[in-house]
Amino acid sequence: MALGQPEASRRAVMTSAGVAGTGVILSAAPARALGKGKPSRYQGQKLLKKRERHLVSRFSYGVTPELASQVRAAGGARAWWERQLDPSAIADPFADQLQGWWPTLNESPQSMWAQDKMGMMRAFGVCQDYQRYVLMRRIYSNRQVLELMTEFWENHLNVPLNGEPCYLFRRAYGETLRAQAFGRYEDILFAAVTHPAMLVYLDNSNSTAEHPNENLGRELLELHSVGIGAYNEDHVKDAARILTGWRVDTQQGNKNPTWVASYIPGDHSVGPVNVMDFTDANADPDGRDLTRRFVGYLAHHPLTARRIVTKLVLKFVRDEVPPALVDRLAQVYLDNDTAIVPVLRALVASPEFAGSAGAKVRDATEDVVATWRVLGAQVRKPTGPESAANTLLWQADNLGLMPFMWPRPDGAPLVNDPWCTPSRMIASFDMHYSMSGSWWPTRAQGMVYRKPATWIPQMPMRLDELIDHLSQQLLHQHASPVLVKACCRAVGYDRNEKITRVHPVTAWGIPSLLTTILDSPDFFLR
Amino acid sequence: MTILENDCCEEYAALATSRRKLLLGALAAGTTTVIGDAVMGTASAAAGRKARGVLVVLSLRGAADGMSLVVPHGDPVYYEARPRIGIPKEQLLAADGFFGMHPALAPLMPLWSTGKLGWVHASGLPAPNRSHFSAMEALEDAAPGSETRTGWLNRLIGMPDGDASPLQAMNIGTGVPPAALAGPAPYMNASRVEDIRLAGAKTANDKRRRSLETLWGKQRTPLGDATRRAFSVVQTFERINRAPATNPNAVAYPKGDLGKAFGNAARIVRGDVGVEVITIDYGKWDMHSGLGDLSWGQMLENATEMSAAIAAFFADLGALGDQVTLVALSEFGRRVQENINMGLDHGYGNVMMVAGAGVKGGYYSKWPGLTNELDSDLLVTTDYRSVLAEVVAGRFGVSTASVFPGFVREPVGVMLGQ
Numbered sequence: 006m007a008l009g010q011p012e013a014s015r016r017a018v019m020t021s022a023g024v025a026g027t028g029v030i031l032s033a034a035p036a037r038a039l040g041k042g043k044p045s046r047y048q049g050q051k052l053l054k055k056r057e058r059h060l061v062s063r064f065s066y067g068v069t070p071e072l073a074s075q076v077r078a079a080g081g082a083r084a085w086w087e088r089q090l091d092p093s094a095i096a097d098p099f100a101d102q103l104q105g106w107w108p109t110l111n112e113s114p115q116s117m118w119a120q121d122k123m124g125m126m127r128a129f130g131v132c133q134d135y136q137r138y139v140l141m142r143r144i145y146s147n148r149q150v151l152e153l154m155t156e157f158w159e160n161h162l163n164v165p166l167n168g169e170p171c172y173l174f175r176r177a178y179g180e181t182l183r184a185q186a187f188g189r190y191e192d193i194l195f196a197a198v199t200h201p202a203m204l205v206y207l208d209n210s211n212s213t214a215e216h217p218n219e220n221l222g223r224e225l226l227e228l229h230s231v232g233i234g235a236y237n238e239d240h241v242k243d244a245a246r247i248l249t250g251w252r253v254d255t256q257q258g259n260k261n262p263t264w265v266a267s268y269i270p271g272d273h274s275v276g277p278v279n280v281m282d283f284t285d286a287n288a289d290p291d292g293r294d295l296t297r298r299f300v301g302y303l304a305h306h307p308l309t310a311r312r313i314v315t316k317l318v319l320k321f322v323r324d325e326v327p328p329a330l331v332d333r334l335a336q337v338y339l340d341n342d343t344a345i346v347p348v349l350r351a352l353v354a355s356p357e358f359a360g361s362a363g364a365k366v367r368d369a370t371e372d373v374v375a376t377w378r379v380l381g382a383q384v385r386k387p388t389g390p391e392s393a394a395n396t397l398l399w400q401a402d403n404l405g406l407m408p409f410m411w412p413r414p415d416g417a418p419l420v421n422d423p424w425c426t427p428s429r430m431i432a433s434f435d436m437h438y439s440m441s442g443s444w445w446p447t448r449a450q451g452m453v454y455r456k457p458a459t460w461i462p463q464m465p466m467r468l469d470e471l472i473d474h475l476s477q478q479l480l481h482q483h484a485s486p487v488l489v490k491a492c493c494r495a496v497g498y499d500r501n502e503k504i505t506r507v508h509p510v511t512a513w514g515i516p517s518l519l520t521t522i523l524d525s526p527d528f529f530l531r
Numbered sequence: 532m533t534i535l536e537n538d539c540c541e542e543y544a545a546l547a548t549s550r551r552k553l554l555l556g557a558l559a560a561g562t563t564t565v566i567g568d569a570v571m572g573t574a575s576a577a578a579g580r581k582a583r584g585v586l587v588v589l590s591l592r593g594a595a596d597g598m599s600l601v602v603p604h605g606d607p608v609y610y611e612a613r614p615r616i617g618i619p620k621e622q623l624l625a626a627d628g629f630f631g632m633h634p635a636l637a638p639l640m641p642l643w644s645t646g647k648l649g650w651v652h653a654s655g656l657p658a659p660n661r662s663h664f665s666a667m668e669a670l671e672d673a674a675p676g677s678e679t680r681t682g683w684l685n686r687l688i689g690m691p692d693g694d695a696s697p698l699q700a701m702n703i704g705t706g707v708p709p710a711a712l713a714g715p716a717p718y719m720n721a722s723r724v725e726d727i728r729l730a731g732a733k734t735a736n737d738k739r740r741r742s743l744e745t746l747w748g749k750q751r752t753p754l755g756d757a758t759r760r761a762f763s764v765v766q767t768f769e770r771i772n773r774a775p776a777t778n779p780n781a782v783a784y785p786k787g788d789l790g791k792a793f794g795n796a797a798r799i800v801r802g803d804v805g806v807e808v809i810t811i812d813y814g815k816w817d818m819h820s821g822l823g824d825l826s827w828g829q830m831l832e833n834a835t836e837m838s839a840a841i842a843a844f845f846a847d848l849g850a851l852g853d854q855v856t857l858v859a860l861s862e863f864g865r866r867v868q869e870n871i872n873m874g875l876d877h878g879y880g881n882v883m884m885v886a887g888a889g890v891k892g893g894y895y896s897k898w899p900g901l902t903n904e905l906d907s908d909l910l911v912t913t914d915y916r917s918v919l920a921e922v923v924a925g926r927f928g929v930s931t932a933s934v935f936p937g938f939v940r941e942p943v944g945v946m947l948g949q
Contacts, residue, residue: 167814208819208872216871219661220819227662238661257820257872366754403726412592412814413663423708425753427697427761428720428727434743434761435730442731487745495742517738520731525746529754 067375593817597882605629685714771802820872
């Protein structure tokens with residue numbers, strides 16, 4: 006267990022230091038012999054090859070030395086990736102216990118509502134606990150690919166956590182998607198569309214034969230499946246009629262809602278329906294099977310195939326979506342009965358993926374999560390609102406977006422541009438600086454940072470070798486000459502400076518070096 | 532000895548100059564951001580020039596019901612279609628023979644009585660669009676048929692006589708800024724002015740600034756462009772951050788994000804750093820259910836919060852308010868008929884608010900008449916771009932054809948001299 010509670014992982018820090026301690030410093034002389042003025046390197050734990058680093062970086066929330074060890078133990082990056090597809094085979098004790106950190110996570114909708122009615126106004130707090138829980142899973146889970154795919158589906162089938170009553174079902178919704186994250190899209194879509202969280206969010210919970218509400222029917226077509234242009238307004242109306250009957254007993258026109266989700270045949274709008282090429286007599290008042298068939302039709306539609314694989318390409322390959330890759334992946338999707346794993350496998354094996362290293366920018370939450378991971382930040386169970394496990398959420402907010410706060414059902418953008426702004430850069434530099442120096446969140450908030458001295462593998466050593474070591478720890482690659490120069494400027498010493506036990510860099514310079522590496526262009530890429 | 536601020540200014544000024552030239556070519560070529568190699572230039576652009584005026588665009592996200600904000604009490608169908616959520620005529624503010632305002636908009640009455648509040652009813656997109664997302668995109672691109680995929684505010688700030696500074700426009704809030712700002716011209720996004728600083732950099736020439744400059748100075752990537760602009764913005768914002776945070780008129784803003792956003796907007800206007808466009812998003816208008824009436828519901832809450840925030844903003848600005856025009860609009864309106872859940876489904880036509888500098892107050896509308904069917908919409912008789920074009924022409928004196936390509940505006944009259 007590399008990351009987690011301080012008590013559980015004290016060993017990890019020692020191991021890291023131990024590994025580092027066995028490293029061999031390439032002497033300055035041979036380094037200089039390699040080329041005029043090249044900085045000297047440090048040889049610590051062996052780095053993954055570039056292609057391996059690319060795969061692990063794109064399919065995790067940040068490559069740490071510990072993750073690299075897991076990859077090597079699994080027999081290489083592809084083998085590690087394949088093993089990740091069977092999350093139940095990966096022990097994850099620390100992430101498993103996180104659900105016990107926030108009591109609201111395990112409350113029933115009825116209990117949460119009862120407390121809301123007592124005037125406790127906890128809706129936002131409950132939402133935030135779920136957001137924190139998910140961020141913590143992303144930081145600490147050994148099932149990194151599962152967390153990434155869960156994030157992908159929770160974003161694609163977005164139910165925002167804006168304090169509206171769908172919050173009562175939001176964790177259950179997320180766990181439903183997590184359980185199906187490697188399944189077939191047909192099943193994922195059916196589970197999402199008929200889930201109380203989605204029914205409440207997009208008003209299907211109160212949609213009836215007499216008063217059909219079009220909200221969910223429209224988004225099912227526009228966002229969750231075929232996309233605009235494939236259907237007309239009559240089709241939207243029939244999609245809404247198909248979904249009538251999936252009810253939740255909400256507070257609408259109801260003083261004492263039970264929040265029980267049920268199928269009410271009497272509310273189902275019977276009679277012929279037509280949505281694109283899907284037609285049905287719809288004579289049965291129990292429309293559940295009809296919903297199944299309709300969702301199946303949509304999930305298997307070639308336009309849906311293109312929509313889903315395009316989003317996967319945007320998430321995992323690059324923003325300039327290669328048309329040929331979309332064609333191939335859409336075919337894989339359709340050939341495999343909407344199963345996602347074969348699509349991911351084909352994506353990872355594609356030359357387009359291999360050629361996409363450095364093409365994706367970390368978004369707000371990815372930056373926060375990666376910063377925690379590479380700094381080896383440990384955190385204690387929260388005891389109050391100011392606990393670091395709670396304020397973690399404000400870090401994401403400062404950078405521009407908390408998980409599940411994208412306010413619309415279309416989900417947050419997957420492309421780089423929104424994250425390449427002056428505002429984001431200012432916020433990222435702030436967060437990197439605060440955490441590199443252990444200034445915020447503080448130790449009093451339950452953070453346990455690595456002690457500065459543990460970042461120095463041996464003393465004395467040259468400054469450029471120390472910088473190279475830190476670059477390997479944080480970026481999983483050697484320090485570029487520009488990075489060495491920037492780090493030297495940050496602490497105000499030449500690169501051949503001897504760092505000893507009593508040197509000022511040992512005493513106060515480590516935070517400056519760490520934040521400079523986190524602020525470097527390569528850390529902004531995944 | 533390298534002084535980062537000077538590096539930064541030169542770098543930025545070069546960027547601005549080259550941008551301005553390249554932007555024209557880039558738009559013509561249909562590509563997005565293009566940044567050239569270093570081009571000589573002066574540092575003046577980075578200092579933040581004086582704003583020509585300030586336009587605040589308040590986006591009511593989720594499709595606000597304009598007929599609850601400004602009630603067409605003179606149309607009997609309104610009351611037939613809304614037996615529970617309709618607002619009685621005698622409760623309306625500033626009622627004339629046909630329209631009147633929601634009573635919760637009372638804080639706006641000083642603006643109204645001084646002739647600085649205008650409402651344009653039955654306005655909206657030229658064709659119905661009931662999807663929030665494509666409607667927002669259409670509304671904020673405001674260039675149908677164009678492939679440039681830029682927002683109208685981005686075109687406004689990106690015009691050749693703009694200064695191409697990221698300070699020319701600012702979205703106040705978190706998250707991804709509105710589509711109206713999307714495009715090649717840079718802009719800022721922050722929820723508080725205090726957050727616009729370089730953490731850890733205490734002086735203009737300290738080690739942290741120099742190391743960041745070393746890291747990013749030669750990065751010819753979108754991230755690199757953003758970073759160099761960030762350095763420049765931080766430098767300019769130091770002026771605002773040195774000024775006291777409290778407003779001189781001691782105005783109290785309503786609690787919540789909207790009040791905070793308007794409070795920050797006022798600080799930015801007072802700071803006089805060249806910001807000409809401020810965008811603020813205000814959500815929770817998608818009232819399929821629980822819109823309510825005058826005793827409860829989301830409409831009452833929103834109308835109360837919105838009017839209090841706008842009133843506080845203008846009170847806070849005092850005389851500076853003479854330079855500020857506020858436009859509030861929403862992606863589309865809602866149906867005429869209330870639904871079973873005391874709400875309204877997606878509709879079409881809506882009301883737009885224009886307040887402040889250059890406004891000729893009053894109700895403006897070519898009322899199309901309402902019908903009372905399940906699918907009935909308020910029809911659109913005024914293209915929303917006609918209203919925005921009057922504001923752009925009246926306040927910025929620029930060619931509206933560049934901001935709204937291919938659009939021929941019709942006179943509305945809500946802006947003086949237009």
